Amino acid sequence: MVLTALGALTAVGLATLWPDYAKVAEVSERVAAHNHLPDGTTFERGHIVGAPEDCTLPPNPAALADPASVEQRTTTACLFIQVELATGPDAGRIVDVLAQGPMATSGLQEGDRVELVAFPEYQPQGAQVASHEVVNNYGLSGIIRGWPLLVLAAVFVGVIVAVGRLRGALALAALGVSAGVLLAFMLPALITGRPGILVGIVGASAIMFVTLYFVHGLSYRTTSALVGTLGGVLIIAGVSILAIHITRLSGVDEEGSILLTKVSGEIDFRALLTCAIIVASLGILNDVTITQASSVWELRAAAPHLKRRDVYASAMRIGRDHIASTVYTVFFAYTGAALSVLMVMYLHNRPLQSLLTIDTLAIEIVHTLCGGIGLVLAVPITTAVAALFIPAATAEASTPAKTMHHGNEKVGDRN
Known part of the structure; x- marks a missing residue:
């Protein structure tokens, strides 16, 4: 039921927001005219x-x-x-x-x-070149x-297949399909002025459908991860809209964005920034939700007698450890991507409050914080949905399960 509803909404979104490729061609022609080179170049x-x-x-x-x-x-x-x-x-x-x-x-x-x-x-008419x-x-x-990048890509594929085997190969195939969604739907739709926030949500949903079910199979476990992922996407979208509004970000901070403002007047750059935050968070969001859903199912397999709320509580203890590592991952990922920007800011002899008036730095901060909020909140969402989907608790065996105490936590014996 949940899967059918999410799939139908995603399909309707794709059909409604599908780009007009004729408009894409017009924008492409305007870009070519803007970057015009002399005839014969x-x-x-x-x-x-x-x-x-x-x-x-x-x-x-x-x-x-x-x-x-x-x-x-x-x-x-x-x-x-x-x-x-x-x-x-x-x-x-x-x-x-x-x-x-x-x-x-x-x-x-x-x-x-x-x-x-x-x-x-330039040659005078009739002149001949010696x-x-x-x-x-x-x-x-x-x-x-070309060749260095091809070799690097081959090593990347080889390592993933060698270590991940079938699951790794499926992940690569899903990555290719995800790139297809980005190139065939999201980018053209954004160029032609489709609402950036909706494009981000629908595109993320389509990508996650392919990635999760193709790689991890059709199951309640995967559906739990999908629901948690989409919940995180919606939270990131909502928080980003609010953050961009209250910080008065324009979304235009690079040469490419400035060019787009000249050749395509239909693009809402603030909505485009929200879409960018959603896309940037998808990979780690997928990692968090599928890991959390798997934790719930493994806990149920190890302790079939536990009530759902006990499974949820145990899984959330795992999730909190995951949250701690995720916060570092998000922070350092964005810091690494913006390292040159940070170096320039470091050299400015200006107070921090003054530096925060610069769009480039403010955008990176908003990226990090909005993505982090969505990722953290996706953990309890995924855990709760997975706890609802797992099989009900079975009657406890005649011999009480042994327990092991660790601090104030009590965990059922997994043997």
Whole structure:
């Protein structure tokens, strides 16, 4: 009954909020127009020949007199690199390009494969290019990382399958389906202006249906975890809406978000922020609820005579330990993701109250606190639902079960 109701609501939500791909195409065209490159611009590939040469640029003399221009008063890392082109009209030729900023400090070496952006060089009408000249002007676009990422992904898959075996393989398959929900439904729906909060809730429900039942099987145990997960999602959504409102967050804090404000006027960025908080919490929320539901079932198997409220109490003792570790997990996960932001804030000579006026920092704090509240409250919800779903207590055996005391706790013997 519960499963049918949740499934029906999720299906109705998907059908109602399904994106209009024609609008997605229109927004995509506006993004392309905003990032317009000169006609004839192409992207070519090549590899570095010879060792890159340092060409660290001195600070801008005009900025030295301006105490506020900290960024421009520092030196700028750069490298001169020679690239032998493998594609395009200049294939086989060697060109000199400049690597600046992050790419200059990424450890580029001879033999590394890179992508260049090729701008057509202006030629007077009727002029001919000499055989020793290149056709285009080139700039460094990026580093080709296909093989390293592929190897890393293969190791990731191999480790999961080797340790998790069938369950690990099922988890990978569910992860692929979850990515499909994100790419086919959630992102296009958000781009076309569908309500971000509803998209987050419905998308999370669809992902959890696939993940939980596909990996853990169709059972009351899994349904308990699903109900607890969706309860946590609703709590996170509600708390996030309130937190974003009272902290007056706009949801626009990155270059990508600013671009979206220019090309798609239909996006509600505050609702988008709520959706982001929901999605960011899904993985650990799933971990918490499935573990808690399993604890309830294992307690019932070990002590079939215990009343439901006693099973609930025992499971909550386990849950409190889980909550303690979850709080650390959430805190350090968000701290690691925002480490560079925190470093910048640390260097600002401003009081904490002043730093909290910066949207970027406030958003990370709201992310952490809202997600943490939902995760913690999902534990008693899941435990209560699981305690209702477990089989009723059986009559106690003629020989009373032995008990073991630990502090003030009394636990039935599992032998």
